[in-house]
Amino acid sequence: MERVCVVGAGAIGSLFAGHLASVAEVSVLCRRDEHAAVLNAEGLRVSGKSGRHARVAAAIEPRSLPVPELVIVAVKATQLEATASVLRGCWPRAAAMTVQNGLGAEAVLHAAGAWPLISSVTFMSGIRHGDAHVEYELDTPTWLGPWSGTATPLGLAEAAGDLIARSGLKVEVLGDLLPAQWSKLIFNAAVNGVAALTELPHVTAFAAEGLDSDLGHVLRGLVDEGKAVAAAAGVALHDDPWEMNVRAVSRGTTEAAGGDYAHVPSMLEDVLARRATEADWIGGALVREAARLGVPAPLNAAVWRLIKAKEASWARAAEVAVA
């Protein structure tokens, strides 16, 4: 694989593009014209856990870009439908990789083209400091594997994994990604959901269970429901989501830099910016699976509905502001 197109240059897309440019020819498909212009003029800078200054070709039209062998679709789940329409009919020989949170991204892309699909979930995180600068915050791995719906050969996923690893990012290739996808789904429904409602970053309070009113009880309740749904779906989880939560919030206390670990989950970023969140793809997906399988998930349903209602309050506020 020598040519990669990254679709969507948010924090995750920028981290992929910024690193992959050291081992491949990288293009970036943007939504905004000025974003593409800045990337073409200035390149893409990565700071933090690594340092890169990548030259990339950017455009808002796929046809303006070199034909890639691998397409990494890194838009938010909320923009996936629109992105799939833009990509419809393009690059029929390429493989495509999804990195969206939640469940169902592969099916959306599959409906728009016959690309062999690679599923992935990523735990790395970045902070955008502008259109041409991303800070590599958490250098945690990306897990990827072939999607069964397109009978993608494992070798194709391994080739993509090898390229990503050589670019300096952490990666693990798995024969069956579902166990990892579900682990992250359950983790995200709990951590992103609680962060979106409390507006707290992911801090140690998320694992505290000393008092009845401690948030750890909510997280554990959400995770336990998710594990029951996964079990009913026949998925043996790759990682225990509660342990993932505890490990993540314990990280800060071991870092010499000190201070509380306080990653801002993407759904909290969306809430603070008053954007639509990915709640329908994360908590909503989990609740839909629970209903399909006949497993109760009242806490996940409550958190999902509360986030949707919170989004509705901004929509109304915006109407009033315009009127």
Place this chain on the structure above:
Amino acid sequence: MGAGGGGGGRMRIGVVGCGAVGSLFAAHLAQLGEAEVWAFDLDAEHVAAINERGLRLSGVGDVHGRLRATSDPAELSACDFGIVATKALHTASAIEATAAAFADGAVCSVQNGVGNEELIAEHVPRVIRGTTFPAGRILEPGHVAWETAGDTWLGPFEPKPAAMEEVETLAGALTRAGMPTKAMPDARGAQWTKLIFNAASNPIGALTGLTHGRVCELPELRRLVSGLVAEGVAVAGAQGIVLDSDPDALIDHAAEVAYDHRASMLQDVQAGRRTEVDALNGGIVRFGGEHGVAAPLNESIWALIRGLERSVQQQEANA
């Protein structure tokens, strides 16, 4: 003077916590003139204004009462009745400070939530369980907007009860003063009806930012509200409490008469104040635990509100 003010002299009533709700009680009772009214409050400007110009209410009705106010518990004379109207989080400290004045008195809570009477009973001999609907807000020191009229229910607090005669004396004075009050042998039904209503509506408004009417328009969210109500009803039922009315129907009624109402808990959170969630959803969880009834939705809402309080406080600390 004997209990219930039956000794011939004028009875003395001490209002503990003279914020918006405490001021409604204090001003009405003072204007009535049957009782000598004292107010204890930590807000020095409010206390000074009351002592200089009296306590004024405007809005639903205009009331002006002359009373003695103080921030020093040692100044409080011995009272026949106490009315505790602090925020629920200050109950313990407020009654601990003022208990000496009620050593031979009956003390009533008119606060939100449950658990206040238990705290009061640790410090005074006789306790009255109370629930009140009138509401307002402080406009300036000595002047309170009376925004909502409504009834008050009083009854003996069972573990350490005031005499029914005392309850009737206080209820009678309040009713004559312009605050309709019912004395009843068991006031738990009124208290739990309001508790369940508040615990199912107030935090949802705070977490979503939606008005009460909008909450009720979203069917999935409305179902969550019903889920919270159902847990509260189960906890009340396990204690043998007969509710005054169906809290779920009250939720729908409020959507009609108070569509644009914004939860006071939302205002508290946004202003960086601690909310009363411990006495609301926390109270349902605690009493449920004592009676073997789980309330997982209320427990989660309780923790989420505490988390939201924490994030606002951290933002303020960082600002």
